[in-house]
Amino acid sequence: MSGSPDGLPPLREVIAEHGLAAKKALGQNFLLDLNLTRRIARAAGPLEGVEVLEVGPGPGGLTRALLIEGAARVLAVERDPRCLPALAQITAAHDGRLEVIEGDALEAGAEARMRGPWRIVSNLPYYVGTELLVRWLEAEAWPPGWDSLTLMFQREVADRIVAGPGSKTWGRLSVLAQWRCDARIAFEVPASAFTPPPKVTSAVVLLRPLAEPRFPAPAAALRRVTAAAFGQRRKMLRQSLKQATPDALGLCARAGVAETLRADDVDLAGFCALARAL
Structure with missing residues (x-):
């Protein structure tokens, strides 16, 4: 048994x-x-x-x-x-x-x-x-x-x-x-x-x-900016985000996120701001 x-x-x-x-x-x-x-x-x-x-x-x-x-x-x-x-x-x-x-x-x-x-x-x-x-x-x-x-x-x-x-x-x-x-x-x-x-x-x-996401952001856009930023995580955002948009500098400016940051140093609020701006 x-x-x-x-x-x-x-x-x-x-x-x-x-x-x-x-x-x-x-x-x-x-x-x-x-x-x-x-x-x-x-x-x-x-x-x-x-x-x-x-x-x-x-x-x-x-x-x-x-x-x-x-x-x-x-x-x-x-x-x-x-x-x-x-x-x-x-x-x-x-x-x-x-x-x-x-x-x-x-x-x-x-x-x-x-x-x-x-x-x-x-x-x-x-x-x-x-x-x-x-x-x-x-x-x-x-x-x-x-x-x-x-x-x-x-x-x-x-x-x-x-x-x-x-x-x-x-x-x-x-x-x-x-x-x-x-x-x-x-x-x-x-x-x-x-x-x-x-x-x-x-x-x-x-x-x-969570009942609501911590910060508003379109899911598809957040997917794009995180894939671009972490895909070239050693590069500054002004370069890495070109994988998501030709106007990486404009994207950072609209989001209020410093273009000289690397993906490692962008917090959750920053990524969500980039997604909304995209």
Whole structure:
């Protein structure tokens, strides 16, 4: 008999039973410790009555934790068909509260299938994590449908999300995250917690959407100015912003931002002013 709260076998046995060696090409690193995955689930806040969208569940370590912690429904998007039989076992053990979509999270349209209130909780595959976060943060409609994002990233990416201006980690991800959300690192996860262990430490990041962005700015314009400025972050704005507009000097003047600054030294208010001026 299993000692797991859901009566399912330990994840190591599930992985062995289904031959689920992690695939590097899919950015897979499996979390096997149910105590740790339950800690991640609890970081998302009380889950009773809440629906959860999970991207890249793999064999279902975090999925099981979300269901054990009381999620009303988990919609999981999994690209690797090898994982589907293991996930089907979880669906059966949890009275159908798990629904699985086979496909790429960038194309699956899973968000449209969520019914409020809902949250996104994921140990994101490395190859797609940042791209998905940017998409969630740049949505035209705000506030978004989700209540919070509880996401696992490489520690380097987590540091960029919460960085402040003037630091080497301040970048486009910092601006986008802090423009519309409160963002903080909940806790670190050592490489040894994963199978296979990655070469870096990871961290769980919690993002909660603000009712209104901290400063007004059109999302598309903010995307353009941050991409231009941080794309050539060692250059002054009068040069780097030419990627966004031929009149970089005029843009800085209209925004009231010094043309001699580099991207590292422009704060959130400054980037939003540049976006409005653009």
